Amino acid sequence: MSEIQFNHVQTAHCECGVISNIFRFYGLDISEPMALGIGAGLFFGHLPFVKVNGVPGTTYRVVPGAIFSRVCKRLGVKMESHTFSSVEKATAELDRVLDKGMPVGLQSSVYYLPYFPPSYRFHFNAHNLVVYGKKDGNYLVSDPIMEHATEIDPASLAEARFAKGFPAPKGKMYYPVVVPKEVNFAAPIKAGIKQTCSDMLNIPLPFFGVKGIRFLAKRLRNYPEKVGDRRATLYLGNIIRMQEEIGTGGAGFRFMYAAFLQEAAGLLKRDDLSQMAQELTAVGDIWRNFAFTAGRVCKSRTATGNGYAELSDLMMQCAASEEVFFRKLAALKL
């Protein structure tokens, strides 16, 4: 089987990273922050009734797969995507496409990826990675969150591709078939910014966008009384992990989005966008402050003093700053 030259670059977020790495292979240079911005990946959502291991779900990004499909639509990339009913069919199709010298994106569960540190191996099924060849019976892997390209044995890869649970990967694989070499980023950037502003400001439900941040801030205040100290720290720990764990680039994608605005400012020659990038950096720093304080509250384990009230106030501050920020961004004539 052929081994192609695949230029692996480490990124913070797997989905944006796969977009960036795969598209670059076809000569379309797009950075990770640019993928996040054009794909309108920044978001906020808190769904208390959607529980993972009994802990209410919080997200700082849009639903998995959305960034990819938006970037493709906006840049005119055509992807071929398949899911499979059996491991045999999935493996055969992967080998067939690899044989043609094409890198392939795969959805997988991190639980079955042996090259990950054990501490990260939870049942998380929406991880993306690229396989770009085979060597001595192992698959060559470019996992965007890893520093270097690595390898995986076929049995582990099959398990990762056919993990059960939500969202079930069902062996999902994808690869571009049409990639334009020259793309004008101007219109896609504007479309991405517009969508993110709308997602953050206009969804008429309390769970999403700036409203969602306030919604969570209010609930956070009452966690110790509502669910007890132990569960309260678990709930809080989950918020920290969603915000700061590998994948977000810090402050729940806020810094990565600021990097996007900065890059966009250069491309579109717009100083006001670079000003907005600075403002978002400041908002990100408040989020970091929240995470830091939350970590301390988690560590102390008991709700002594007014730890949760303080955290609630901090998150309200995040909401207020983001509202100001996104209203300003939405008002820019791009």
Added chain:
Amino acid sequence: MKKEEVPQDGDNMHEGKFKQLFYATDDAGEYVKVNSVGWEPENIAMQQAWEEVNTKIEDARRRMQAGEVSPILYYMEKTIMDLPLLASYVNKFQWQVKRHLKPSVFRKLNDDILRKYAAAFKISLEELKKAGQ
């Protein structure tokens, strides 16, 4: 966040295997990518999540040894699964898996279904059976 402020609170949660990437600003205010070995709040949250997992595993082990529950609960906790996830791995309804957590029901299960559980837990059939004795 400035480049110099990118936290480097390693407590070996990553086991030296890799460094995660942060976006931070340099002196000119330009965004750059910076590697980090970890950050205190993330480490705390991660440790806490694993402590919760380990408490559940130990609890299940104790109850299994006391004959209150079948090994299926213990291995379910050990592989960090919950009822819905395990049910989808063995192709059963949740209420069926719940029944199988009873030692009396577990002892009557045939090898076909036990093999499915063993495969989901990545252990041998013998290992699973032995744990139930």
